[in-house]
Amino acid sequence: MQLNKSIYKDYLEYPERILQFGEGNFLRAFVDWIVDKMNKELDFNTGVLVVGPLNNDKVYELNDQSGLYTLLIKGIENRKLINESTIINSITRAINTYRDYDEYLKAAESPEMRFIISNTTEAGIVYDNKDKLEDRPQNSFPGKLTAFLYHRYKSFNGDLSKGLIILPCELIDKNGEKLKDIIIKLSQQWKLESGFIDWINNANVFYNTLVDRIVPGYPTETADEIEKELGYRDKFLVEGEYFHLWVIEGPKELAKEFPAHKIGLNVLFVDDLTLYRTRKVRILNGLHTIMVPVSYLYNIDTVKDSINDEVIGGYIRSALYDEIVPTLDLPQDELNEFAAAVIDRFRNPYIKHFLISISLNSMSKFETRVLPSILEYNKRKGELPRKLLFSLAALIRFYKGERNGEKINLSDSPDYLQMFSKLWENCDGTDEYYKYMVEIVLGLEELWKMDLNKIDGLKVLVSRYLINIEKKGIEEAIREIL
Numbered sequence: 188m189q190l191n192k193s194i195y196k197d198y199l200e201y202p203e204r205i206l207q208f209g210e211g212n213f214l215r216a217f218v219d220w221i222v223d224k225m226n227k228e229l230d231f232n233t234g235v236l237v238v239g240p241l242n243n244d245k246v247y248e249l250n251d252q253s254g255l256y257t258l259l260i261k262g263i264e265n266r267k268l269i270n271e272s273t274i275i276n277s278i279t280r281a282i283n284t285y286r287d288y289d290e291y292l293k294a295a296e297s298p299e300m301r302f303i304i305s306n307t308t309e310a311g312i313v314y315d316n317k318d319k320l321e322d323r324p325q326n327s328f329p330g331k332l333t334a335f336l337y338h339r340y341k342s343f344n345g346d347l348s349k350g351l352i353i354l355p356c357e358l359i360d361k362n363g364e365k366l367k368d369i370i371i372k373l374s375q376q377w378k379l380e381s382g383f384i385d386w387i388n389n390a391n392v393f394y395n396t397l398v399d400r401i402v403p404g405y406p407t408e409t410a411d412e413i414e415k416e417l418g419y420r421d422k423f424l425v426e427g428e429y430f431h432l433w434v435i436e437g438p439k440e441l442a443k444e445f446p447a448h449k450i451g452l453n454v455l456f457v458d459d460l461t462l463y464r465t466r467k468v469r470i471l472n473g474l475h476t477i478m479v480p481v482s483y484l485y486n487i488d489t490v491k492d493s494i495n496d497e498v499i500g501g502y503i504r505s506a507l508y509d510e511i512v513p514t515l516d517l518p519q520d521e522l523n524e525f526a527a528a529v530i531d532r533f534r535n536p537y538i539k540h541f542l543i544s545i546s547l548n549s550m551s552k553f554e555t556r557v558l559p560s561i562l563e564y565n566k567r568k569g570e571l572p573r574k575l576l577f578s579l580a581a582l583i584r585f586y587k588g589e590r591n592g593e594k595i596n597l598s599d600s601p602d603y604l605q606m607f608s609k610l611w612e613n614c615d616g617t618d619e620y621y622k623y624m625v626e627i628v629l630g631l632e633e634l635w636k637m638d639l640n641k642i643d644g645l646k647v648l649v650s651r652y653l654i655n656i657e658k659k660g661i662e663e664a665i666r667e668i669l
């Protein structure tokens with residue numbers, strides 16, 4: 188028996204007030220859960236129309252379940268075990284702009300539509316100069332959104348009261364501002380009337396936001412068992428931790444229209460989210476990114492096992508407290524509290540967060556999430572952060588794509604994968620070759636926005652670590668830096 192409205196007796200239909208780009212695990216475990224909670228506890232009376240941004244049919248499977256799915260929240264909060272399973276009823280239906288473009292534009296004509304929410308990964312908020320207004324659909328997410336907003340503007344003759352609140356959740360700096368800039372750029376490129384750009388500026392509000400909740404996603408290993416217990420099949424099961432934080436930067440009136448804080452949800456309306464973002468990205472995401480290659484090569488597969496292991500756990504804690512925390516400008520108590528909470532979240536005994544899923548696009552993640560700590564540490568202390576750089580050496584080894592004779596399922600941009608494949612293919616095992624390989628990687632200026640070879644001592648250190656990992660093995664190599 189599949190989950191759908193025929194078996195869910197509390198099913199309710201809500202007016203579509205949110206257009207959501209993306210059907211992914213994170214949005215379902217975070218935004219749609221928040222909306223569901225507000226509907227149930229505050230009479231928020233809001234349905235979410237999901238738009239699949241990619242050209243695939245995955246989104247339609249949500250319709251087979253009447254938009255319903257089960258969220259499994261697991262963890263420890265205030266020393267209490269939380270193990271909740273909730274059927275989320277906020278999604279009304281899902282469409283795909285590649286097949287349902289007319290439906291998509293029709294949603295722009297609805298007077299009830301009020302919010303745009305998105306999470307299209309770091310690859311989503313990009314300017315594509317090939318996009319055109321006439322395309323059905325435009326290739327990029329901002330292109331699709333510009334067409335949607337223009338259609339709304341035209342349908343309501345520029346009525347200022349029909350503007351929208353735009354809340355992007357992509358994990359990029361100034362997500363709202365960037366999205367708005369691209370929309371304005373496309374509007375100019377498409378030669379849309381200046382009245383439209385005025386409407387964008389005066390009737391719509393683009394917020395910068397920062398999201399935080401660990402969502403490992405579909406519980407592959409335990410799904411059968413869970414479904415047996417629930418008594419129905421659910422293709423959209425999603426597992427996440429209890430902790431959640433949504434920091435929203437911009438005009439505070441939003442709190443009235445989106446009063447999540449009133450039911451105890453951790454949604455903050457702030458003037459500036461920079462410090463929240465830096466703290467979260469450098470500590471939580473930074474630790475995830477450094478632990479992936481080191482711990483995976485050490486034969487560990489999950490975050491929890493990494494933090495609980497004596498050697499790897501020690502390595503992670505040392506990187507955190509000795510090399511990341513000292514580079515952040517926040518009150519020490521606050522930093523220590525946040526750092527300790529992150530370690531606790533990693534230790535969540537009820538969640539299996541696989542390192543391999545975090546490894547996706549590790550090269551660009553290293554640049555945004557780890558490199559700033561390396562540079563800041565070097566600037567402040569006049570020396571190099573050894574643990575963080577060890578991770579870079581491990582990352583180069585990770586991209587050899589092999590652990591104990593087995594293939595590693597690497598997932599990154601084809602350019603990097605090809606580069607590493609060639610480099611490792613030609614490796615003759617000499618120290619000179621490893622140094623050469625490190626030099627090539629450190630010289631990827633488009634990625635690092637600088638030539639890392641120019642930083643005193645960095646190439647020597649990373650080469651030494653890589654040679655140690657290759658010749659002595661990861662365990663001995665780590666012990667040498669602890």
Ligand SMILES: NC(=O)c1ccc[n+]([C@@H]2O[C@H](COP(=O)([O-])OP(=O)(O)OC[C@H]3O[C@@H](n4cnc5c(N)ncnc54)[C@H](O)[C@@H]3O)[C@@H](O)[C@H]2O)c1
Pocket residue numbers: 208209210211212213214239240241306307308309310311328357358398399400401402403404
């Ligand atoms: N999973 C987490 O713990 C978590 C927590 C906070 C933030 N995030 C952020 O959310 C993003 C998605 O994570 P997820 O766990 O939902 O992954 P997912 O694989 O379940 O979903 C990916 C989503 O992005 C969309 N997408 C992918 N590539 C795109 C592109 N090029 N253009 C437009 N849309 C695209 C897909 O349609 C899908 O909705 C990540 O990039 C991450 O930074 C994830």
Ligand SMILES: O=P(O)(O)OC[C@@H](O)[C@@H](O)[C@H](O)[C@H](O)CO
Pocket residue numbers: 358398399400401402471472475476544545547
């Ligand atoms: O989702 P990604 O691939 O951008 O990064 C992997 C994790 O670091 C990330 O999902 C964290 O779990 C999340 O950012 C916590 O809020």
